Amino acid sequence: MNLARTTSTTKGKECEAVPSDGKPGAVGVDPEQLWLRPTEPRRGRRPSFSREAITAAAVTLADAEGLEVVTMRRVAAEVGAGVMSLYSYAPDKETLLELMVDHVSGELTVTDPPSGDWRADLKTVAHLQRAHMLRHPWLPAALTTRRVPGPNTLAFLEHVLAVLRPTGLDGAAKLEVFAQLTAFVAGHVGHEIAQAAVSRSPDRAAAEGRYLAAVAADGSHPELAEALSAPGRPLTPEATFTRFLNRLIDGLDTD
Amino acid sequence: MNLARTTSTTKGKECEAVPSDGKPGAVGVDPEQLWLRPTEPRRGRRPSFSREAITAAAVTLADAEGLEVVTMRRVAAEVGAGVMSLYSYAPDKETLLELMVDHVSGELTVTDPPSGDWRADLKTVAHLQRAHMLRHPWLPAALTTRRVPGPNTLAFLEHVLAVLRPTGLDGAAKLEVFAQLTAFVAGHVGHEIAQAAVSRSPDRAAAEGRYLAAVAADGSHPELAEALSAPGRPLTPEATFTRFLNRLIDGLDTD
DNA sequence: CTCTATTCTCGTACGTCGTACGAGAATAGA
DNA sequence: TCTATTCTCGTACGACGTACGAGAATAGAG
Structure with a gap:
């Protein structure tokens, strides 16, 4: 079988199999x-x-x-x-x-073989994905639509499945872990990027701060008021990500 | 302060404060x-x-x-x-x-006060959000852009912050938990919806199955081949969600 | 009441999008 | 050389978001 990695032609006319009804999903x-x-068509221009x-x-x-x-x-x-x-x-x-x-x-190609510590490997994978999405900030949004895995995605999936081998999970469960992990990272990075965008625009950040302060000040949102008044030390996105990722992965087991 | 829940007028011309540069973020x-x-303007038509x-x-x-x-x-x-x-x-x-x-x-308004068992409460909240997003399947996609919380969102946030009170987390950490939880649910439901859409189209599901089978058959993706051949019992989205949610929340602690 | 300032309504119009169509250019085998 | 095939791309269409501004409705001032 050949996965069409190379140039190949796809005439628009030919792809009318799926009518695409325009419904929500x-x-x-x-x-x-x-x-x-x-890659056969070796005729014509x-x-x-x-x-x-x-x-x-x-x-x-x-x-x-x-x-x-x-x-x-x-x-x-x-x-x-x-x-x-x-x-x-x-x-x-x-x-x-x-x-x-x-x-x-x-870019996600991983050469190192799984270490055997699948939790550690999974965390590495997730950090790889996060860095990848930060490099291509449009990715989280693009991933909300369902994608059919292409050759590169399949290669990466293959690696993650290898990482998960020691868990003894069945096939469906392994695929589910992959999907959930990707969704988790995409969700986090999407939020992280949006947050960074707001912070980059001082006017906007100030406006938002004033807005929330006004909301907190009127007494109808006491919990919010307290949360804003006792912020604690600021959290780096990196740290937050690691924190939640560790929670998620350490909690996984192989039952 | 009044949160403009009621009808209010916003002339397009007035909103030119933020130029909106069109950059990634x-x-x-x-x-x-x-x-x-x-809600003052009581003049004119x-x-x-x-x-x-x-x-x-x-x-x-x-x-x-x-x-x-x-x-x-x-x-x-x-x-x-x-x-x-x-x-x-x-x-x-x-x-x-x-x-x-x-x-x-x-629709997310919760009337029950927090039970004191914040983990259980958080899980309830997440299930509420999932049901909500399934009812409005466009929500996960709409949430990938940053949103400024409106009055209804703030009311819900207020409830979640109350739920998190027993954790003793500081303000920033609580807000972060809320954001991460929402991102997690959105990621999961987005995937769930897309998956369901594929399943609803038998032609498409079959095509995808044939494609993956073809990929698995050529020997270059042994892990995938095995995962597909030993699928295990099929997982309901509900069960998968609960599973990962529990991992995530049970892993949270208050340090 | 009339007048005027204000606010809302919405037809027209512009620029941009994805892409259907089909005429022409390039190429491979007969 | 001819013909079938494949690729190129100018033109055109309908749909989009929305700027503009003329007209309709209303509230307060005189």
Whole structure:
């Protein structure tokens, strides 16, 4: 089997299997169409670009200026292609996003074999994920939609499963641990990034402080008033993350 | 002080304090402008609609058809207003979203006082939040952006802080527990919803199964192959949630 | 009452988005 | 050389968020 890591062509027309009803839990991209495409088509005009290059450009853009500037027009301009040319490499924008997520997951490659202490290994994995998401701040938001694991994500998953081997958990449980851990890290980092953004804007931070102070001052929120008046020493995001992560993982057992 | 729970007017023009630079961590709505507006303006034409009604319509829409159908045009149509009339009640769409989030948080009102067993209380709170998010499946996605707590959110926060009183944690730590717990629940439910959406589409579920089977079959992912071949008994989302939640909360201590 | 300042309503219009369509360019095998 | 195939991309469409400003409704002043 070949996981289509290399350039491969995906004509937009071909991907009409899933009608995508637009309901709350609308379902996204067909994984077989996306990741299992053979690299055969060696006829017709030779491609001028590559899925890799396009995806990389989109990632660079998102890293530098945020997910919202990743538009088909902008990505095309960055790559030097016509807008509609992108659709030869990804059937739609959602798929491009999926490609971006898996693309950056390539950075998560771990070479060290599991140490045998699966709790410690899991913590390392989580810290890796956190650093990864901080490097690509658009990731937590992009992960709220369901993603089909691409080759890079699968490689990482493979590593986590190996880490979990000593637990003796069954397959479904191991996969669940992976999903929950990722969701936990994404949730934390998403919050961490938003918090940092507020702090970076002094006007905004001040406005928020004044607002909360006003709320606390009117007597209807005594617990909040006390919490704000006795803040304790400020907590670094790193420390908070480690704290909660340790709680979560140390609590896991293998029953 | 009055938290503007009732109808209040917010002319779009007035909210130009924060330029909103569009950077990755762009900062949203001014809380003082949004939640602390006095209800004075008793002159000029009387409003034909209300912030409440508009927000409620938007929520109903999101619940029924998903966040992506919540457009200014659609909401206006639902309410029977002209599109631009909405801008008399919320300065922009992002603010409307913020209003929606706080609106549904009104359902989270808890009347029972804390029992004294803060771990049990916290678990109850988390289950409440999960049920809440399942009722409004757009919430996990909407919560990835930073929100300024509105009156309903503050009421709920107040309750959680009361629950945490016996822990003796300092203010910052309590607030952190609240944020982390919410992020955890949002992460879990987001995943749960997406998973359910895939399962609801048999074609899609089958395609995904075939894809993973193909990946597992080629030998390069032995751990995945084994996990898929020895799945164990299927886990209900409810059980998984409870499991991880208990790990997290039982691990919390008051040092 | 009339006048005026204020507030809300909403039709029109602009720029941007994702992307359907299809004409043309490039290439591989017959 | 011809033909089938594949890629490129200009044009165009409908939907989006929302700026603008003309008109309608209302409250207080005279």
